Amino acid sequence: MVSKAEGRIQALSSVKPSAFAIGMARAMDKDPRHLEIILRESKNIVRMRGGHLITETRHGFICANSGVDMSNVGKGGEEVTLLPKDPDVSAERIRSGIRRVTGLDVPVVITDTFGRAWRLGHVNFAIGVSGLKPIKDYRGTRDMYRRVLRVTEIAVADELASAGELVMNKADRVPVAIVRGYGYARGRGSAQQLVRPEELDLFR
Numbered sequence: 001m002v003s004k005a006e007g008r009i010q011a012l013s014s015v016k017p018s019a020f021a022i023g024m025a026r027a028m029d030k031d032p033r034h035l036e037i038i039l040r041e042s043k044n045i046v047r048m049r050g051g052h053l054i055t056e057t058r059h060g061f062i063c064a065n066s067g068v069d070m071s072n073v074g075k076g077g078e079e080v081t082l083l084p085k086d087p088d089v090s091a092e093r094i095r096s097g098i099r100r101v102t103g104l105d106v107p108v109v110i111t112d113t114f115g116r117a118w119r120l121g122h123v124n125f126a127i128g129v130s131g132l133k134p135i136k137d138y139r140g141t142r143d144m145y146r147r148v149l150r151v152t153e154i155a156v157a158d159e160l161a162s163a164g165e166l167v168m169n170k171a172d173r174v175p176v177a178i179v180r181g182y183g184y185a186r187g188r189g190s191a192q193q194l195v196r197p198e199e200l201d202l203f204r
Contacts, residue, residue: 001175008082041066060195087128095130107131111161124165126157133187
């Protein structure tokens with residue numbers, strides 16, 4: 001929804017694929033125009049195997065196809081949506097708009113569906129955050145047996161994103177979910193805080 005509202009839609013007919021994209025397309029049996037857009041939206045190719053292309057986006061997200069999506073676009077598969085240019089800024093803009101119209105200051109989480117390298121199935125992840133701290137840090141606190149926790153940080157923005165998807169679903173035309181009753185920590189948050197630095201990434 002956010003990508004569409006921001007005009008982040010591209011027609012495949014407007015794209016001239018590079019020689020590299022054409023070569024990839026032959027090997028992967030994919031549309032070279034689609035692959036060209038994916039490459040333009042990426043910073044690095046992380047994995048390319050068996051028809052799958054995992055990239056690092058310019059935002060730092062590790063995901064399939066740089067988040068370039070052919071689903072829920074229409075036009076007979078001839079258009080794709082791109083991720084927002086800056087999803088955190090998009091989240092802040094939406095939050096400001098809600099505050100202006102309603103007088104309520106509510107956090108906003110923008111989500112997208114990602115796969116996970118170590119588990120089957122997809123979940124919604126937070127790609128943009130405004131108005132809440134995206135990670136709940138338990139380090140230095142004690143567990144129920146009074147042992148000091150040293151590594152536990154809960155990605156609450158991702159958990160809220162996944163909870164929202166349970167009622168939005170993939171193709172039900174429900175673009176927004178309202179989460180009530182969660183005791184979140186207010187603050188200046190960013191989805192960038194959820195991106196694991198490459199030097200700490202055991203899978204790259």
